[in-house]
Structures are given as structure tokens and as C-alpha cells.
Amino acid sequence: MTLLEKEKKVVTITYGCQMSERDAETLTEITRQEGYTSSNDLENADLVIVNTCCVRESAENRILGKIGELKKLKERNPGLKIAISGCMVQQPGALERLQKRAPHVDIWTGTHNLHDFSELLHRSETEKRIAEIWQESHQTMESTPLAEKGKLQANVNIMYGCDNFCSYCIVPHVRGRERSRQPQDIIREIKALAANGCKEVTLLGQNVNSYGKEFDPTFDFADLLQEVDQISELLRVRFITSHPKDLSDKLIMTIARGDKLCEHFHLPLQSGSNSILECMNRQYTREYYLSRVRKIRELLPQATLTTDIIVGFPGESEEDFEQTLEMINSVHYSQAFTFMYSKRSGTSAADMPDQIPLDIKKRRLQRLMSVQNEESYLLRQSMIGKRYEILVEGPSKTNPNRLTGRTRGNILVVFNGLPEVIGSLVTLKIVEAGSWTLVGELEN
Ligand code: 5AD
Ligand code: SF4
Numbered sequence: 001m002t003l004l005e006k007e008k009k010v011v012t013i014t015y016g017c018q019m020s021e022r023d024a025e026t027l028t029e030i031t032r033q034e035g036y037t038s039s040n041d042l043e044n045a046d047l048v049i050v051n052t053c054c055v056r057e058s059a060e061n062r063i064l065g066k067i068g069e070l071k072k073l074k075e076r077n078p079g080l081k082i083a084i085s086g087c088m089v090q091q092p093g094a095l096e097r098l099q100k101r102a103p104h105v106d107i108w109t110g111t112h113n114l115h116d117f118s119e120l121l122h123r124s125e126t127e128k129r130i131a132e133i134w135q136e137s138h139q140t141m142e143s144t145p146l147a148e149k150g151k152l153q154a155n156v157n158i159m160y161g162c163d164n165f166c167s168y169c170i171v172p173h174v175r176g177r178e179r180s181r182q183p184q185d186i187i188r189e190i191k192a193l194a195a196n197g198c199k200e201v202t203l204l205g206q207n208v209n210s211y212g213k214e215f216d217p218t219f220d221f222a223d224l225l226q227e228v229d230q231i232s233e234l235l236r237v238r239f240i241t242s243h244p245k246d247l248s249d250k251l252i253m254t255i256a257r258g259d260k261l262c263e264h265f266h267l268p269l270q271s272g273s274n275s276i277l278e279c280m281n282r283q284y285t286r287e288y289y290l291s292r293v294r295k296i297r298e299l300l301p302q303a304t305l306t307t308d309i310i311v312g313f314p315g316e317s318e319e320d321f322e323q324t325l326e327m328i329n330s331v332h333y334s335q336a337f338t339f340m341y342s343k344r345s346g347t348s349a350a351d352m353p354d355q356i357p358l359d360i361k362k363r364r365l366q367r368l369m370s371v372q373n374e375e376s377y378l379l380r381q382s383m384i385g386k387r388y389e390i391l392v393e394g395p396s397k398t399n400p401n402r403l404t405g406r407t408r409g410n411i412l413v414v415f416n417g418l419p420e421v422i423g424s425l426v427t428l429k430i431v432e433a434g435s436w437t438l439v440g441e442l443e444n
């Protein structure tokens with residue numbers, strides 16, 4: 001770069017799950033290879049990437065608002081390039097509607113052709129309103145770059161897509177059928193991350209428990225975890241998401257025997273009512289779910305559980321909803337991500353009768369959140385006086401004078417300490433607890 005050449009800045013804004021975040025990292029890394037530097041300064045950006053999510057209407061509305069705001073930014077800065085990527089663009093039939101609504105966007109791209117982004121950037125020098133959306137992935141994911149170097153924590157995709165077709169969910173329609181990455185590719189990626197200073201990896205999949213189901217000879221998720229556990233520079237290994245129907249005893253035992261394998265399961269319940277679970281096509285009953293929880297508690301008494309729950313699924317009665325609350329009180333989750341059902345066109349639940357009015361959904365959501373808040377409070381209170389291993393992540397967002405980190409069970413703790421401990425494991429004694437906060441003291 002000569003002195004006269006201006007440094008190019010990219011701002012990446014991402015919405016949605018960890019898989020979407022991981023895609024945004026890939027896109028940012030591609031722009032870095034094209035000479036861009038990451039920035040948060042929208043006013044002085046040369047390129048803005050909005051990586052989208054379409055899992056609920058509320059997310060889509062927020063994203064459309066953001067894309068609208070960028071129009072004004074482009075009026076002030078006509079040289080600005082705007083790229084919109086991700087699930088919302090990949091949704092069948094969405095592109096035309098989006099392009100009409102946002103003619104100021106320069107590049108539209110989907111979830112299956114991330115690796116292609118540098119080419120799209122080059123094309124945008126001469127072409128206007130580029131749209132490149134593939135319907136399938138063509139097995140090209142291995143050519144996408146690694147996440148940013150030198151990070152303490154990293155997300156690693158172990159598989160793509162989903163075969164479960166839960167009746168409310170758009171994900172299989174936009175991310176396609178399940179594809180597992182080869183173990184050697186995953187291990188190579190994690191070793192490279194660890195060699196660059198990464199201490200904690202989170203293995204990502206819509207349903208990690210069905211990893212490798214297409215492999216012959218068999219090699220399943222528990223086998224993969226055992227291998228990742230051997231990577232010496234790593235301190236911790238996490239994984240999300242576990243579909244309850246595929247959670248095997250072998251997996252629970254592998255975690256019990258593992259060294260770095262963290263005892264935390266994100267086990268989406270979605271509903272506590274068998275009839276709603278059936279309409280959701282979840283393929284388990286509340287009894288089966290509880291039997292899996294019992295197995296976890298038996299083999300891993302220190303494990304924590306988190307969950308996702310939807311209220312107001314079509315046909316959900318007050319009794320159905322009460323059964324969900326009962327499950328919250330039986331399982332004792334450390335955290336629950338709670339959502340109002342959102343109708344997604346193209347999913348089978350969108351055409352189901354007896355859609356629930358918004359006011360009822362809102363009321364149920366409030367009630368669910370207050371029941372979970374009480375559970376979270378009791379669980380954190382029960383941690384007072386006990387000692388936990390913490391991986392120190394950095395200054396606390398809410399109080400930068402304090403440090404923050406997580407227990408193996410993924411519970412956030414703040415404490416007073418010197419920055420030298422960032423990136424290492426420390427033991428903290430818990431001294432204070434609220435529903436969402438834990439305060440610890442250094443032991444050593
Ligand atoms: N409406 C509400 N919540 C949904 N989720 C997925 N699809 C929908 C929908 N249509 C929730 C599920 C899933 C989480 C990632 O998002 O709880 O586990
Ligand atoms: Fe959606 Fe169900 Fe697949 Fe999760 S398992 S991504 S909720 S279809």
C-alpha cells in the first residue's frame with residue numbers, strides 16, 4: 001500500500017446463532033485477505049457486511065431496519081459498498097423481495113458460497129447489484145479461511161445443515177441437508193487455532209449428536225470429542241447444539257472420562273407437552289427427555305444444562321404450557337433461551353390451525369421467563385461458598401475494572417484480578433450470586 005492509498009475498512013454486523021457468527025468471521029477474514037481492516041466505525045467504512053438470520057420474524061425486522069439505515073449512510077458516502085449475506089438471503093424466494101426493498105445494496109450472497117466472497121468483491125468494482133446464491137454447498141467449505149488468529153476462544157464448524165425438519169424451523173430449508181466435515185479437517189483446523197493461542201474451542205452443529213452418521217467406518221461425535229481432547233495446547237472443549245433424541249450414553253461417558261471436555265449440554269426442550277412435541281416433530285417425549293437428563297446427572301453430577309423453549313406454538317393450550325413450566329422446575333436449567341413462536345413461511349407449522357394470538361404468547365413468555373429467573377437464582381445461590389475452575393476471558397463488559405470468565409458449566413463469573421491471568425485457568429470461590437450474576441474471589 002502506498003501512502004496515498006487509503007486503508008480500507010470493513011464493518012461486519014452479524015445476527016443469529018453461533019453458526020451465523022462463524023460465517024461472519026469467515027467473510028471478515030476473506031476481506032482481510034483482500035486488504036481490508038476490521039472496524040466498528042460505520043461512518044468511515046468502505047465496506048459494510050450484514051450477515052443475516054431468518055429464524056424468527058423479529059430478527060428479520062431488526063435486520064431490515066438496519067439495511068434501511070445503511071441507505072442514508074451510502075447517501076453520505078457514495079463510495080461505500082454494502083454486502084448482505086446469510087440465511088435471510090438464502091431463504092427460498094427471498095432475494096427478489098429483498099432486492100426490491102433495498103436497491104442500495106451492492107452484493108447479495110447466501111450461506112452456501114462464502115468462499116466465493118472475494119470474487120464478488122472484485123466483481124463489484126465494475127458490476128452493480130450482484131446476487132450470487134447457490135442452492136447447494138458443493139462440498140467447498142474446506143476452502144474457506146480460518147477464523148481470526150490469536151483469539152482465546154473460537155467456534156469450529158463440525159457439520160453443516162440439518163435433517164430434522166422440526167415443523168416450526170426454517171433452518172433445514174436454508175442451510176440444506178446435514179453434512180459432516182471429515183475428522184482430519186476439523187482436527188487440523190483446531191490444531192492451527194491452538195498453535196495461534198486459542199485456549200477454548202466450541203464445536204458447532206445444528207445437531208452435533210448426529211455428527212458422522214454418514215461415515216463408514218463409523219466415527220461419531222464421541223469419537224471426535226476424544227480426539228479433540230488430546231490437543232495439548234487447548235484448555236477447554238465445548239459443543240452446541242445437542243438434539244435430545246440423539247444424545248447417547250457413549251457421549252455422556254466420553255465427557256465424564258474427558259479432561260478438557262466441558263460438562264455443559266445445550267439441550268433444547270422446545271416444549272414440555274408431548275402433544276406439542278409431536279406436532280413440532282421433535283421425535284422425543286417429555287419422559288424420554290427426562291430420562292436423558294437423569295443419565296447426565298448420574299454420570300456427570302456437576303453438569304449444567306441450558307435449553308431453548310418456544311411458547312405459543314400452534315394449538316398450545318394452557319395445560320400444554322403448564323407442562324413446559326413443570327419441566328423447567330424439574331430439570332433446573334442454568335439458562336433458558338425463550339422465544340415466542342414465529343410463523344415461517346415454507347415450514348409445515350405455518351399452515352397449522354389454531355395459531356396463538358400475540359397477547360397470549362407475550363403473557364406466556366413473561367411467565368416462563370420469571371419461572372426460569374427463579375431457577376437461575378436458586379442455582380447460582382447454591383454455588384456460593386463453592387470453588388470453580390474459571391477460564392479468564394478478559395475485562396467484564398459491565399464493569400471493566402473487574403475480570404470475567406466462565407465455569408466449565410458455562411456460567412459467567414466476575415472477580416477482581418490482574419490482567420496477567422487472562423487466558424489462563426484460575427480457581428474462584430463464589431461469594432455473591434443473583435439470577436444472572438456471580439461474583440467470585442481468587443483462591444491462589
Ligand atoms: N419461532 C420461534 N422460535 C424458533 N426457533 C426456531 N424456529 C423458531 C420459530 N419459528 C428457536 C428454537 C431453536 C432456536 C435456535 O430458535 O427454540 O432451538
Ligand atoms: Fe431447526 Fe430442529 Fe434442525 Fe434445530 S434440529 S435446526 S430446531 S430443524
